[in-house]
Amino acid sequence: MTTVLVTGAKGCIGAWALRALLDDGHGAVALDLPGNMHRLQLVLGDDLNRVTLLEGDILDAAALAETVQAQGITHILHLAALQVPAARAHPTRGAQVNVVGTVNVFEAARAAGIRHIAYASSIAAYSPELTFEPRTLYGVWKLANEGTARIYHLDHGISSIALRPYVVYGLGRDFGVTSAPTVAMLAAAAGQPYHIPFGGDMLYQSGRDIGRLFVRCALATQFDRAAVYNPPGTLADTRRVVEAIERAAPGSAVTYDDTALPFPTHFDTDELEEAIGSITMTPLEAGVAETIAGFREALEKRLVTPPQ
Ligand SMILES: NC(=O)c1ccc[n+]([C@@H]2O[C@H](COP(=O)([O-])OP(=O)(O)OC[C@H]3O[C@@H](n4cnc5c(N)ncnc54)[C@H](O)[C@@H]3O)[C@@H](O)[C@H]2O)c1
Numbered sequence: 001m002t003t004v005l006v007t008g009a010k011g012c013i014g015a016w017a018l019r020a021l022l023d024d025g026h027g028a029v030a031l032d033l034p035g036n037m038h039r040l041q042l043v044l045g046d047d048l049n050r051v052t053l054l055e056g057d058i059l060d061a062a063a064l065a066e067t068v069q070a071q072g073i074t075h076i077l078h079l080a081a082l083q084v085p086a087a088r089a090h091p092t093r094g095a096q097v098n099v100v101g102t103v104n105v106f107e108a109a110r111a112a113g114i115r116h117i118a119y120a121s122s123i124a125a126y127s128p129e130l131t132f133e134p135r136t137l138y139g140v141w142k143l144a145n146e147g148t149a150r151i152y153h154l155d156h157g158i159s160s161i162a163l164r165p166y167v168v169y170g171l172g173r174d175f176g177v178t179s180a181p182t183v184a185m186l187a188a189a190a191g192q193p194y195h196i197p198f199g200g201d202m203l204y205q206s207g208r209d210i211g212r213l214f215v216r217c218a219l220a221t222q223f224d225r226a227a228v229y230n231p232p233g234t235l236a237d238t239r240r241v242v243e244a245i246e247r248a249a250p251g252s253a254v255t256y257d258d259t260a261l262p263f264p265t266h267f268d269t270d271e272l273e274e275a276i277g278s279i280t281m282t283p284l285e286a287g288v289a290e291t292i293a294g295f296r297e298a299l300e301k302r303l304v305t306p307p308q
Contacts, residue, residue, distance in 0.1 A: 008080030016211025170207030200260030
């Protein structure tokens with residue numbers, strides 16, 4: 001029996017990772033802070049009752065280790081983190097959760113004899129020039145985690161796969177700098193105007209695809225190193241995103257700025273496929289259409305409210 005612990009499971013990617021686990025018949029233990037059930041309700045609906053939902057803080061190392069043992073965890077997917085705006089507002093807590101929290105997850109795995117972990121790094125680990133000189137503390141901490149994972153492999157033989165997502169979009173993406181394209185999709189579904197405060201080329205990845213990729217990486221226990229990959233997606237400028245929204249919601253009024261975010265635009269995304277096998281990602285236009293249809297339904301059921 002496969003039982004996967006997902007930390008940060010109430011986040012956007014966490015909800016989609018749980019979706020993939022349930023769809024494939026795996027056991028799922030979701031660990032997150034109290035509150036904030038809305039993304040799980042949105043993405044999982046009635047299937048939420050098939051998840052073991054635990055309230056906990058990854059900074060409580062002893063409780064985390066106890067959870068891994070007591071729940072019979074066989075695999076770990078570590079997603080819990082403070083994203084850029086929260087990390088900027090609370091740098092000490094950000095460093096604790098994003099860096100020490102990751103060490104705690106590796107320690108809990110070590111204590112339970114779990115030999116492999118998948119975890120979330122970020123495109124923010126790079127500078128726009130594709131050097132490892134991040135422009136945010138958040139990016140510095142993600143890079144630190146990649147180092148932590150490398151040392152746990154060297155010292156303790158725990159292998160790992162990190163993914164560096166870029167712009168994740170889809171149901172449940174309502175927080176973080178790059179959530180604006182998804183908020184624009186919600187606004188379009190609600191018939192409201194919206195302004196995306198950035199532009200330029202970026203790689204777009206649907207939450208459904210990224211959640212499933214993370215699960216595949218968590219289950220890849222035959223892995224023998226500490227690796228970090230840039231997952232594939234659709235490289236698109238903001239104009240193309242706005243056009244896709246317009247196609248799915250004719251008459252929508254989404255505008256955008258020209259200012260690019262401080263991320264690279266050209267980098268390798270082939271290595272992940274070489275490591276875990278064939279990958280199919282949803283094309284941007286199909287993902288936007290699915291998201292807007294999902295938001296229309298969620299608005300009707302009052303599972304989401306239009307952006308303020
Ligand atoms: N969404 C993106 O576009 C994107 C891009 C790059 C990297 N990432 C990374 O992927 C991961 C998941 O992203 P997301 O979009 O789902 O983020 P999110 O903000 O939606 O979810 C993060 C979750 O972590 C939880 N969390 C925070 N502190 C915790 C703690 N101390 N203990 C337990 N849980 C805690 C939060 O409550 C939240 O539910 C994060 O590590 C993020 O940095 C996301």
